Amino acid sequence: LERGPNEEASSQLTSMAELRRDIEEAYMLVEHGQLPGAVELLGRAIEKCPWDPSLHETRAECYIQMGEYYKAISDIRPTTSLRSDNRPAFYKMSDLYYKLGEAEESLIQIRECLKLDPDDKQCQPHYKKVKKLVKQLNAAQEAKVAGQYDECLNKAKQFMKTEPNVEFYQLKGQSYLCHCYGKGGNLQDALMHCNRLLSREPENVEALIDRAEVYLASEKWDEAINDFQKATNTDEHNRRAQDGLNRAQKLLKQSKKRDYYKILGVKRTARKKEILKAYRKLAAKWHPDKYEGDNKPMAEKKFIDIAAAKEVLTDKEKRQKFDNGEDPLDPEQQQQGGGGPFWHEGFNPFGGGGFKFKFNFN
Structure with missing residues (x-):
């Protein structure tokens, strides 16, 4: 500009001034808790300064407070390259994935932190907890698939105890208890846990089917038909729900005829x-x-x-x-x-x- 008029230089100076104002206003909005507005301004700033880690980190914190964890992770991830030895970023991503119920991905991220420092005081205890939880989750699933219902119940109770404060794992545990108590013949406990789960997730298809199976075993044909129908309405392609509905309808019809279980008592x-x-x-x-x-x-x-x-x-x-x-x-x-x-x-x-x-x- 000292050498003479230059439209490009003038445009960039104007853009820089606007950018500074956006950033200042964004931080002010963050302080006052006006997070959506801050996110919008930070987005404009990041488009112009994509290599500034502080902008990504600030927007990530806004997203976390707004409960939008996946968006927060998307902002934190580039900071692992933009800052050297960014262990806090790996820890934060691991913690967010953990809260989202993605324990396997949480384990991957916390291992990245430990690669930078195996003795990191924040990452090391978190790693032990996540590793233990993943092991228990996998064991519960394996027992469920194998039909080892006592083991399934045991492992489900273990991981619910390991993580009592994250709702995802508590609901996951209820789903195992609902299914495995039912398959194991403990109908009363099965129904209790199915009801607990469905009170929080009324459209959980697998829980509806599991409760319907409990109703069938209890000879409550109408209740079973109702749950199978709800499951089919929610997921019309679910074969287990469709087969269950057909079976429940047949059993209702059959109950009006000869019932061999009742004959023998x-x-x-x-x-x-x-x-x-x-x-x-x-x-x-x-x-x-x-x-x-x-x-x-x-x-x-x-x-x-x-x-x-x-x-x-x-x-x-x-x-x-x-x-x-x-x-x-x-x-x-x-x-x-x-x-x-x-x-x-x-x-x-x-x-x-x-x-x-x-x-x-x-």
Whole structure:
């Protein structure tokens, strides 16, 4: 400009003056808690000065206070290159990922800090905590997939204890407790944890399906159908929800007919040993050859139902069919499915000719 008029130089001087005003005003807005306005001004400044780490750091702090953690991370990340040995930046990114529930990514970032200084007083304890949590999370997931439900419950409780203050991990723990208590047959505790989770996340599809499964095991058909329907409405492509809805509807229809569990007086979660015990007790009472009452036809009908229940519930394949809403001893259903002919009550424990059947408790 001293040599003479220069439009480019004049334009840059004007731009610099505007930039200074934007930065000063942005910091003033930050002090007064007017964060959206500060973010807007800092954005304009960063477009002109992308290599100034302090601008990124200030905007990142605004985003953190606004709860926009991913945007904060996007601002912190370039400062790891713009400042040498920027361990605080790696720690902050790790902490934010941790709060977002991305424990694996949190572990990656905190390891970057320790590469710069293995004994960093801030990063070292955080690393130990995140590493422990990741191990427990992975163990819970592996146990869940493997069907090791007691181990699943144990690991879920462990990581909930490791991190009691971050909501994500508490809700994650509730999801494991909801699923694994249900699969393990503890329906009361399963329902309690499913309800806790769904009170915070009412559209959590997996939790809706897990609670529906608990309702099915408790023979609450309408409640199960309602949850499966909600899950299907939320995620229409979820196969587990669709299959569950179909099964629940079949079980509701089936409940109005013959229920083998009720006939033997056992829960749907009963093991084979319990089923056989119930069968032996009832068979001893109602077998027509041993029945001492006057109503032999009624005793015969009772025993037919008892024997049919034992036939289905002690056979793994038949029981699975029944649990899916299909009666394997129903001639109409079997003919529709290509099965063979059955006696009109499903099957005949007495054989083809009267009461020559030898009573057997096995």
